Amino acid sequence: MNLPTVQFTAEQEQFRQEVRAFLQQHIEAGTFQTKCDSWLSGSEPSFSKIVGDENLIGLTWPKEYGGQARSSIDRYILTEEFLAAGAPVAAHWIADRQTGPLLLRFGTEEQKQYFLPKIVAGECYFAIGLSEPNSGSDLASVRTRAEKVDGGWLVNGAKTWTSNAHDAHYMITLVRTGAYNPEKKHENLSQLIIDLHAPGVTITPISYLTGEHHFNDVFFDNVFVPDDRVVGTLGNGWKQGLAELAFERSGPERILSTFPLLNEAIEELKRQGDERGLAEAVKLVAEVWSLRNLSIGVAKVLEEEGEVSIPAALVKSVGTKFEQKVPEIVRLLLDVYPRLDAEDKINRLLAQSILHSPGFTIRGGTSEILYGIIAKGVIAQ
Numbered sequence: 001m002n003l004p005t006v007q008f009t010a011e012q013e014q015f016r017q018e019v020r021a022f023l024q025q026h027i028e029a030g031t032f033q034t035k036c037d038s039w040l041s042g043s044e045p046s047f048s049k050i051v052g053d054e055n056l057i058g059l060t061w062p063k064e065y066g067g068q069a070r071s072s073i074d075r076y077i078l079t080e081e082f083l084a085a086g087a088p089v090a091a092h093w094i095a096d097r098q099t100g101p102l103l104l105r106f107g108t109e110e111q112k113q114y115f116l117p118k119i120v121a122g123e124c125y126f127a128i129g130l131s132e133p134n135s136g137s138d139l140a141s142v143r144t145r146a147e148k149v150d151g152g153w154l155v156n157g158a159k160t161w162t163s164n165a166h167d168a169h170y171m172i173t174l175v176r177t178g179a180y181n182p183e184k185k186h187e188n189l190s191q192l193i194i195d196l197h198a199p200g201v202t203i204t205p206i207s208y209l210t211g212e213h214h215f216n217d218v219f220f221d222n223v224f225v226p227d228d229r230v231v232g233t234l235g236n237g238w239k240q241g242l243a244e245l246a247f248e249r250s251g252p253e254r255i256l257s258t259f260p261l262l263n264e265a266i267e268e269l270k271r272q273g274d275e276r277g278l279a280e281a282v283k284l285v286a287e288v289w290s291l292r293n294l295s296i297g298v299a300k301v302l303e304e305e306g307e308v309s310i311p312a313a314l315v316k317s318v319g320t321k322f323e324q325k326v327p328e329i330v331r332l333l334l335d336v337y338p339r340l341d342a343e344d345k346i347n348r349l350l351a352q353s354i355l356h357s358p359g360f361t362i363r364g365g366t367s368e369i370l371y372g373i374i375a376k377g378v379i380a381q
Contacts, residue, residue: 003297003311006073016077022054023085034086034345036352037257040363041214042088043167045125051089052122057096060303061104065112066120072303076252076296083256084263086349090214091167095119095126097251099172102191102244106232111193115170127165127196129173129218130241133158137366139174140185140238144220146175146192152226153177155194158219161363165203165216171196172244174237189237193229194220210340210355242309245365251299255291255319257360258326261349262288265330268346277333284322284329291319310374317370320360327353 061067118124144157178188200223206215338351
């Protein structure tokens with residue numbers, strides 16, 4: 001890999017301070033409470049509307065669609081500040097992170113004009129319809145079918161582990177629009193925009209052991225999707241989906257899900273004057289800093305429309321392992337009693353991290369699948 005080194009400009013550092021001040025204002029006002037894994041579990045549409053009103057969604061998108069036409073590095077700064085603060089951004093997260101860029105690259109002008117301004121306003125949320133029951137990590141084995149009918153398509157099948165589908169308005173759904181050939185599983189796949197409130201759509205929760213609800217099963221029973229809700233080219237869904245995953249796998253959310261815990265642990269160790277504990281925590285800081293530089297490099301290549309599938313897979317595979325390591329180290333450094341309802345911030349953040357961390361290395365592609373992508377890329381080079 002040959003990733004660029006990125007130096008922030010004075011204007012970008014000023015933007016960081018503006019974002020940080022915005023978040024601090026809302027923390028002090030009690031608008032939200034800092035939590036770990038907030039980009040997945042922190043779905044609060046009211047806060048997403050506030051973020052939209054501040055013009056902080058769709059930051060890199062063209063102004064004609066409501067965006068700010070800023071750089072991907074500006075968006076990276078925005079993203080890591082929101083994650084470091086543990087802000088509840090899950091409602092608009094997927095639409096901002098990958099639906100918008102997907103539509104800008106492959107969508108029709110009508111799709112862009114209709115969806116993008118609503119996303120920017122913090123009023124329209126998307127889910128991703130990829131994983132299916134009984135498919136494991138073999139995404140190409142998609143069996144959800146879309147059959148051509150007059151004026152559109154009838155969709156039948158199911159998706160699972162669908163993050164925040166219960167709050168989303170639409171889903172970018174990978175479906176099979178032609179015959180399934182086990183020898184050529186990547187063919188005849190297409191992407192459709194499915195209205196999650198349409199007749200025939202059923203959403204059922206997949207609850208954590210804690211009772212929390214972020215994932216869902218989504219079932220389609222003769223769901224009608226009009227022709228103008230096909231994204232890109234029919235049969236090109238696999239390639240379009242891979243382009244979409246580059247935005248999903250390389251961002252700071254793959255290294256900062258448990259950062260609020262690490263930050264609070266360091267503050268607690270300082271209060272206790274625990275030099276030995278701080279020495280161990282510094283190792284985690286060095287690791288996250290290295291991962292951050294790698295992630296920023298990928299963001300820069302994405303801005304220049306370069307190929308990032310291998311480094312994005314690397315960021316995701318190494319980054320999520322790091323995220324899982326943080327609560328394991330913190331619980332050994334501090335005398336804590338993790339509880340989700342704890343008034344003590346360190347106990348609450350540790351409980352969130354422990355309970356959420358098993359999913360880190362699964363969502364967005366399991367570690368084993370990512371190792372395969374990296375290995376094949378190395379061999380090809």
